[in-house]
Amino acid sequence: MSLIARIEEDLCLAHGDCEAVAPEAFRVDDVARVVGETTDDRLREAARACPAGAIVLFDADSGEEVEV
Amino acid sequence: MELLIVGGGLAAQRCIEVLRAAGDDRPITVVCDEPVRPYDRPPLSKEGLHGPVDTAFRPAGWYADHDVGLRLGAAARSLDPARRTVTLAGGERLRYSELLIATGARARTLPGVPRAQVLRDRFDGERLRAALAGGAPLAVVGAGLIGLEAAAAACALGVEVTVIEAAPRPLAGILGPRAGAWITALHRAEGVVVRTGVTVGRDLGDALELADGTRVPAAHVLAGIGVAPATDWLAGSGLDPSGVAVDAAGRTGLPGVYAAGDVTGSGHWEAASRGGAAVARALLGRVALPGAPSFFWSDQHGVRLQCVGDPRGAAEQITSGDLASREFELDHILDGCTTAVLLAGRPPSAVRAARARLHTEDTVTTRRAA
Numbered sequence: 001m002s003l004i005a006r007i008e009e010d011l012c013l014a015h016g017d018c019e020a021v022a023p024e025a026f027r028v029d030d031v032a033r034v035v036g037e038t039t040d041d042r043l044r045e046a047a048r049a050c051p052a053g054a055i056v057l058f059d060a061d062s063g064e065e066v067e068v
Numbered sequence: 069m070e071l072l073i074v075g076g077g078l079a080a081q082r083c084i085e086v087l088r089a090a091g092d093d094r095p096i097t098v099v100c101d102e103p104v105r106p107y108d109r110p111p112l113s114k115e116g117l118h119g120p121v122d123t124a125f126r127p128a129g130w131y132a133d134h135d136v137g138l139r140l141g142a143a144a145r146s147l148d149p150a151r152r153t154v155t156l157a158g159g160e161r162l163r164y165s166e167l168l169i170a171t172g173a174r175a176r177t178l179p180g181v182p183r184a185q186v187l188r189d190r191f192d193g194e195r196l197r198a199a200l201a202g203g204a205p206l207a208v209v210g211a212g213l214i215g216l217e218a219a220a221a222a223c224a225l226g227v228e229v230t231v232i233e234a235a236p237r238p239l240a241g242i243l244g245p246r247a248g249a250w251i252t253a254l255h256r257a258e259g260v261v262v263r264t265g266v267t268v269g270r271d272l273g274d275a276l277e278l279a280d281g282t283r284v285p286a287a288h289v290l291a292g293i294g295v296a297p298a299t300d301w302l303a304g305s306g307l308d309p310s311g312v313a314v315d316a317a318g319r320t321g322l323p324g325v326y327a328a329g330d331v332t333g334s335g336h337w338e339a340a341s342r343g344g345a346a347v348a349r350a351l352l353g354r355v356a357l358p359g360a361p362s363f364f365w366s367d368q369h370g371v372r373l374q375c376v377g378d379p380r381g382a383a384e385q386i387t388s389g390d391l392a393s394r395e396f397e398l399d400h401i402l403d404g405c406t407t408a409v410l411l412a413g414r415p416p417s418a419v420r421a422a423r424a425r426l427h428t429e430d431t432v433t434t435r436r437a438a
Contacts, residue, residue: 010360011420013341014082016108016125030082030089030345051365051374052338053419068415 002060003040005047007032011054018046018055044068071351072162074144074154075170075298076100078108078337079329081125082344083168083351088134090352096136099156101143101171102189105131110337112193113217114367117200118225123190144171147305149322166324168347169302169312173295173330178209181271184289187214196290200227204287207276209268211238213366215292216251220368223260230261230284232276237264242375246384247398247410250391251368258369297331316356318347326350336364361408361426374419377408377426388418397422404429 009031018026025038026046032054047055047068057066071087073080076098084096100106108123115121131138143157147169153161175186185199186192196218200206206222208215211233219229231238237248238255252262263284269277276286299309307313307320311333318326328334328343339362346356365374371394382400387409389396395413399406406429409422 008420011423013338014085015337015341030086047416050416051372052363053374053416055416056420065417067417 003043003066004058004060005034005043006056006058007034008054008056011052013052013054015051017049017051021046021049070094070164071096071166071168072154072164073098073168073170074100074301075168075172075329075331076102076106076138076140077170077172077329077340078106079170079172079340079344079347080168081106082341083170083328083348084134084136086345086348087351090348092348092352093135094351097139097162098131098136099139099142099144099154099162101141103141104190105138105140107190109189112190113187113214114221116190116193117197117218117221119197120194144301147302147307147325149305149325152324164324166351167326168318168344169307169320169325169327169331170329170344171298171301171331174298175214175291175295176293178268178289178291178293181209181268181276181289181291183271184209184291186291187218188295196288199288200225202287203227205230205285206288206290207232207284207286208290208292209276210292210294211235211251211262211264212241212292212294213239213364215290216255216368217366218290218292219255219260220258223255223258223369228261228285229259230263230286231255232266232268232278232284233262233264234267235264238262241380243379243410244382244384244400246386246391247379250396250398250412254369254371254394295330297333299331314343316346316359317350318343319350336362338363361423371413374411374414374422375408376411376419376423377406379408379410382407388414399425 012031014028016028019028022038022042024036027035106125111121111123144154146155155161175188178184205228208219208231211231219231222229238251267279269279275283297311312327314327318328326347328347329340361377379400382402385399387397387399398410400408
């Protein structure tokens with residue numbers, strides 16, 4: 001499976017945990033943004049690390065939201 | 069259009085980040101009594117007790133690169149809102165066109181036990197980490213978030229930990245009896261001694277004698293008994309020393325003066341983040357965002373707790389998992405409406421779903437009643 005990350009900007013409070021976990025994929029300024037690619041495992045780890053639950057992962061093929 | 073920010077914590081950083089991300093280039097000066105550049109505090113009571121962690125928001129060069137002047141180790145002493153000046157401890161007077169008050173809060177100290185330390189800044193964290201490294205017993209006075217997190221972190225280091233709480237249960241100011249019982253059980257299962265409904269009597273030097281006469285080993289004592297807004301420097305300014313009142317855009321009653329974060333009495337990390345961003349939006353001339361439900365999270369013994377909404381005064385009802393496990397959702401129902409959800413060990417999608425059911429009719433109870 002290949003995953004795509006989306007940030008729910010109204011939930012993101014810029015905790016910064018996603019960038020700490022996967023700096024190649026996330027950058028946090030005023031809010032977090034997806035800035036690059038990484039492995040599915042690291043995307044899952046970043047999504048779990050977010051205290052606000054603001055990172056949503058999708059299956060790139062089906063477009064379905066994926067449970068982290 | 070110079071912005072002066074007094075205080076260098078999360079609210080200050082968030083205000084700066086939102087302004088600069090929007091392309092706003094007004095000169096900004098940050099006056100901060102701590103001698104280090106702005107950093108994040110939540111790790112101080114968590115992984116920061118196991119080893120040094122660098123929680124600075126930005127590298128040292130970032131501030132100069134973004135035209136932000138940092139005046140570190142400089143405490144503000146007074147505010148003159150008529151002249152629009154802030155006076156520093158050394159007597160220097162700084163003019164502002166806009167002022168953001170973000171001096172945060174100070175931890176309350178424990179009466180009768182002067183050796184008890186608090187955990188508020190990174191130096192407190194370093195002191196506590198050094199104390200814990202010796203392995204001697206720790207007594208934590210106050211079962212709030214800071215005390216519970218520090219107790220869990222110390223316990224993981226193999227330190228004998230006792231938590232002493234005057235209220236009948238942990239987090240009694242926020243959560244109800246079922247959540248409190250679950251937190252107590254979680255800590256006890258991990259080896260933390262939890263004593264509730266009892267206060268500290270006197271300090272015996274290496275132990276604390278409680279009001280009921282029992283003794284608790286206490287080579288070190290941590291007081292986690294709440295905070296008070298750091299407003300002493302605002303005396304005479306006309307602002308409320310018990311917490312600076314602000315509107316949704318962070319405006320105080322004084323012209324050009326805003327406030328955000330713990331100095332407003334708002335409490336949690338999320339409120340400081342939103343508050344700092346709200347002030348930036350106001351300075352940018354943008355409309356204030358609608359109020360968001362309050363939110364906090366905590367990590368204790370490897371379990372992530374998240375709470376959306378305001379659980380105070382509501383009835384607790386399990387909607388997922390069970391309280392004998394470390395994975396559940398506990399809905400809080402007040403007047404037939406879901407006012408808050410406490411989640412333990414649940415995935416991000418569950419947190420989003422919990423937000424969505426806030427302030428909706430409590431369907432579970434309604435269905436049962438029908």
